[in-house]
Amino acid sequence: MGVINLTPDSFSDGGLFNTPERALRQASKQLKAGATVLDLGAQSTRPGAEEVGAAEEIRRLIPALQQIRAAHPQAVLSVDTFLAPVAEAALEAGANWINDVSGGRRDPAMLPLIAEAGCPFVLMHSRGNSKTMDGLTDYGTDVVKSVLQALEEASDCAELAGVQRDQLIWDPGLGFAKTTEQNLQLLQELERLLQPGVPLLLGPSRKRFIGAVLDEPRAKARLWGTAAVCTRAVGAGVAVLRVHxxxxxxQITQMASALWPIG
Known part of the structure; x- marks a missing residue:
């Protein structure tokens, strides 16, 4: 899954792809490089980010989404949003997936919309919002158990709203309301998060915890740390890797898949 941020303030590439023309060029480049899903986001979810609201998200998102869809009619397009009006506009404009960092928490209209649309839904674990999540990292001694329980509970809520289990893709939310040590524990014990019938998505790309381990403050310089995490993910059986x-x-995942063939 290739990341395309249509924002001026995302943590590692804000402002690089925030016009439809730039977004299309990046989409074409990522598809040519081997991406099988593109994830478009028009609201930064980095720690401390200001929320811009549905109208601004839609203004940023839809022209780029329409251009990418027209140029690449067979591409699988995901939209990263926690607001139902944005998700609805995106699906109408040709999006295939919705990727909600709140797991359906933030907008009560999201789960009924996903149920009606019948589309894949990335249900991510998080706590709070961009302003508060860094203070919500108390999971006791077993963060993996807590995240797994929260994902199950969120999935139950989704199913009660009419979402089918086979629409769901789980994301443990690396970097969202988690310390460096907690992110590492989740990665060390990824297999505990694998559940029958629910693919697992991981978004490690350029994240702050990689910078902490490598003592690398520059987000774009964290490629090799990201690569190491992706290799671990392939070995564990993760289905989708969300990367910049x-x-x-x-190439790294192709080699890792040859070393750890799934099944």
């Missing part, structure tokens, strides 16, 4: 640097990660 598609071309090198495609």
């Amino acid at each position: 640097d598609v071309a090198p990660i495609v």
Whole structure:
């Protein structure tokens, strides 16, 4: 899954792809490099980010989404949003997936919309919002158990709203309301998060915890740390990797898949 941020303030590439023309060029580049899904986001979810609201998200998102869809009619397009009006506009404009960092928490209209649309839904674990999540990292001694329980509970809520289990893709939410040590524990014990019939998505790309381990403050310089995490993910059986640097990660995952063939 290639990341395309249509924002001026995302943590590692804000402002690089925030016009439809730039977004289309990046989409074409990522698809050529081997991305099988593109994830478009028009609201930064980095720690401390200001929420811009549905109208501004839609203004940023839809022209780029329409251009990418027209140029690449067969591409699988995901939209990263926690607001139902944005998700609805995106699906009408040709999006295939919705990727909700709140797991359906933030907007009560989201789960009924997903149920009606019948589309894949990335249900991510998080707590609070961009302003508060760094203070919500108390999971006791077993963060993996807590995240797994929260994902199950969120899935139950989704199913009660009419979402089918086979629409769901789980994301443990690396970097969202988690310390460096907690992110590492989740990665070390990824297999505990694998549940029958629910693919697992992981978004490690350029994250702050990688910078902490490598003592690397520059987000774009964290490629090799990201690569190490992706190799671990392939070995564990993760289904989708959400990354910025598609071309090198495609090669890395191809090699890792040859070393740890799934099944």
